[in-house]
Amino acid sequence: MADEALFVGWGPVVRGREQVALDVFQETLEFWGQQQRDGQIEGFEPFLLQPHGGGLGGFMLIRGQRAKLDELSASEPFTRVLARAGMVVEELGVVRAYGGEALGRQMAAFQAASNDLAAA
Numbered sequence: 001m002a003d004e005a006l007f008v009g010w011g012p013v014v015r016g017r018e019q020v021a022l023d024v025f026q027e028t029l030e031f032w033g034q035q036q037r038d039g040q041i042e043g044f045e046p047f048l049l050q051p052h053g054g055g056l057g058g059f060m061l062i063r064g065q066r067a068k069l070d071e072l073s074a075s076e077p078f079t080r081v082l083a084r085a086g087m088v089v090e091e092l093g094v095v096r097a098y099g100g101e102a103l104g105r106q107m108a109a110f111q112a113a114s115n116d117l118a119a120a
Helices: 018-037 067-072 074-087 098-118
Strands: 004-010 042-049 056-064 095-098
Touching: 004 067, 018 042, 018 056, 018 074, 042 074, 056 067
Parallel strands: none
Antiparallel strands: 004 056, 004 095, 042 056
């Protein structure tokens, strides 16, 4: 399984756009399913969060190789999916996520920076 991912998080649905949001969510699932079938990503997993008083209402974890994720996130189809989602949910965001060996590399970089600052 891939050690790198995209974390796509979103907040509440825009009031009055609930049905459209459901349609866009289904389109998004179909988009990621096609990307997986095409070998662009290794897999994806959507999550909805119960109400908790914060802005995050749900997220999707999209796993894959960094180069393919970078290429995909710069593509027109990805931009279109995000644009459509951004019209029906608040607080849409996409960030890189690291696990496994990729997490280890990130922690090693943090440790090196910490050591540099401690020596200064």
